[in-house]
Amino acid sequence: MRIAYTLAKSAFIFATIAVFAIVHAAGQASSIPTTRLIQPEELVKLLKTSGKDAPLMIQVGSHVLFAQAHIPGSEYIGPASGDSGVQQLQKRVQSLPRTKFIVLYCGCCPWGHCPNVKPADDALHALGFNNVKVLYIADNFGTNWVDKGYPVAKGE
Amino acid sequence: MVLAAGAILLGAVVALSLRQRYAPAASISPSASHLPAPDFNLSQLDGPTLRLSSYRDKIVLLDFWATWCAPCREETPNLVNLQKEYGDRGLQIIGVSMDDSAEPVHAFYRQFHMNYPVVMGNAKTGELYGGVLGLPIAFLIDRNGRIYKKHVGATDPAVFEKEINLLLGTR
Numbered sequence: 001m002r003i004a005y006t007l008a009k010s011a012f013i014f015a016t017i018a019v020f021a022i023v024h025a026a027g028q029a030s031s032i033p034t035t036r037l038i039q040p041e042e043l044v045k046l047l048k049t050s051g052k053d054a055p056l057m058i059q060v061g062s063h064v065l066f067a068q069a070h071i072p073g074s075e076y077i078g079p080a081s082g083d084s085g086v087q088q089l090q091k092r093v094q095s096l097p098r099t100k101f102i103v104l105y106c107g108c109c110p111w112g113h114c115p116n117v118k119p120a121d122d123a124l125h126a127l128g129f130n131n132v133k134v135l136y137i138a139d140n141f142g143t144n145w146v147d148k149g150y151p152v153a154k155g156e
Numbered sequence: 157m158v159l160a161a162g163a164i165l166l167g168a169v170v171a172l173s174l175r176q177r178y179a180p181a182a183s184i185s186p187s188a189s190h191l192p193a194p195d196f197n198l199s200q201l202d203g204p205t206l207r208l209s210s211y212r213d214k215i216v217l218l219d220f221w222a223t224w225c226a227p228c229r230e231e232t233p234n235l236v237n238l239q240k241e242y243g244d245r246g247l248q249i250i251g252v253s254m255d256d257s258a259e260p261v262h263a264f265y266r267q268f269h270m271n272y273p274v275v276m277g278n279a280k281t282g283e284l285y286g287g288v289l290g291l292p293i294a295f296l297i298d299r300n301g302r303i304y305k306k307h308v309g310a311t312d313p314a315v316f317e318k319e320i321n322l323l324l325g326t327r
Contacts (some may be wrong), residue, residue, distance in 0.1 A: 062222060064254045067279035068287055070183075078256075081224050108291055110309060113226040139309070140290020 029114040029134070032121055038103060038133040043071075044150050053101070055133070058092070060085060060120040061106035063140075069146050071105065072153040080106075080120035089123055098128045105134070107141025190304070193218065193297045194284040198275035201258060201265060205301055206250065206275050209301060215250040215323045216297040220277065221251055224259040225291040227310035232268045234313040241271045246299075252277040254288060277284065298323050 007026050038046075047054060057074035059066050066076045077092060078085035093102070102124060106116040124132045137144045146152055193216070195209045210218070219235060221228035239249045251274035253261045258276055265274060282288035285295065294307045296319055303320055 062224070062254060063256045064222075064277065064279055064282065065289060068282045069289055079224055107289065108222070109225050109227055110290075115224055115226060142287055142289030143308070146287060146289055 008036040014040055028060035029117045030112045031135055036121065036132065036134055038138055039116065040144055040148065040150060043135055047071075047073075047151070055101040055103045056093075057103045058089065058120070059106065060089065060104055060116045061108045065108060065141065067139070067155060069141065069152045069154060071145070072151050074105070076156075079116050080115060080123065081096060085141070086119055086123050089120055090127065093124065093127065095130065096129075099131050100129065101131045101133075102129060103133050103135055105137065105141075107135075107137040107145065109140065111136065111138050146149075182299060190214055190302050193295060193301050193303050196275075196281055196284060198252070198277065198281065201262060201274050201276070203273070205218055208250070211248050211250070212301050213246075213299050215242075215246055215299060215320060216295075217247065217249045217320070218295045218297060219249060219251050219283070219290060220254055220288045220293045222254045222291050223264040224255070228292045229268075230301070231292055231310045232264075232270065234316075236269060238313065238316060238320070242324070243271075245324055247320055247324070248272065250275065252281060254282065296320070296323070298326070 030115070054073065057071055059070055059074050059076050060078070060080040062079060063076060070076070077088045080086050080089060093100070096102075103115055104120045104124070106114050106120075108114060108116065114137075121132060121134050193208060195207065197205050197207045200206050208218070217235070217238070219231075221232070223229075234249075235249050239247065249272040251270065251272060253274055254277050257260050261274060261276070264270075277288070283285070285293075291307065292310060294311060294316075295303050295307045296316070298304045304323060307315070
């Protein structure tokens with residue numbers, strides 16, 4: 001009886017830990033497969049050479065941050081951690097071919113804490129887009145893009 | 157044995173979580189140190205405007221944050237405790253919300269029982285402080301209105317305490 005109780009208690013602890021770990025990782029950027037990431041230096045090179053084949057770049061973070069600095073040519077959609085941001089994103093891409101090259105980025109927070117890029121990536125994949133990359137920003141947009149001297153635009 | 161394994165796993169998860177939470181503490185930038193803190197006049201939540209320079213003679217912890225920022229959410233209870241602990245001795249924390257609207261900030265303020273003023277920041281405020289392009293970012297300002305330290309990312313409360321105590325000991 002005592003053994004059964006101990007086993008049940010252990011199973012409960014494991015289940016709690018597992019649920020905690022899954023919930024913790026579910027909405028986070030760190031759960032995006034590395035094959036779907038693009039590094040800042042790669043994107044900079046790509047933007048220099050791609051010309052008219054440049055990807056559609058979408059910022060899915062805060063407008064206050066976008067207004068201070070963003071990648072030239074990128075579009076502001078809104079924080080994809082909220083329903084309205086995801087809806088805006090879906091609306092923006094609905095008429096595009098599913099092969100369209102799209103780059104998502106945010107840079108609000110350290111990568112493991114960004115609440116925006118994962119829901120945005122999930123939304124595009126759910127719509128069938130198969131050429132989506134997420135810009136890997138380790139710390140924040142200031143440190144990993146602006147401070148590196150990469151191209152920046154300001155304003156709306 | 158099963159329980160021991162569970163405890164080890166739980167310990168690893170907690171350790172990883174703490175490491176992530178305070179990982180950016182090493183990114184304290186000395187570059188902004190000792191420059192005068194740029195003044196601003198911004199609306200408080202449901203209150204009058206707040207002018208930063210009116211807090212001269214106080215030690216000010218100016219915290220740029222947002223409701224959707226996970227490290228900010230984790231850090232807020234620490235800031236509430238710091239204000240409680242050091243408020244009578246001359247510390248004033250001021251939150252600058254970088255949310256796009258005040259609506260979620262009101263709810264957050266109540267939920268976290270925030271005990272310090274919060275103003276709504278904007279792109280101009282961010283630019284005044286050299287670009288707030290990642291959150292949270294905190295500036296510790298001395299009694300003369302000069303920036304003593306800039307902290308990028310969530311900061312261990314013990315680090316804040318050490319610096320606050322240092323500044324409290326100087327006039």
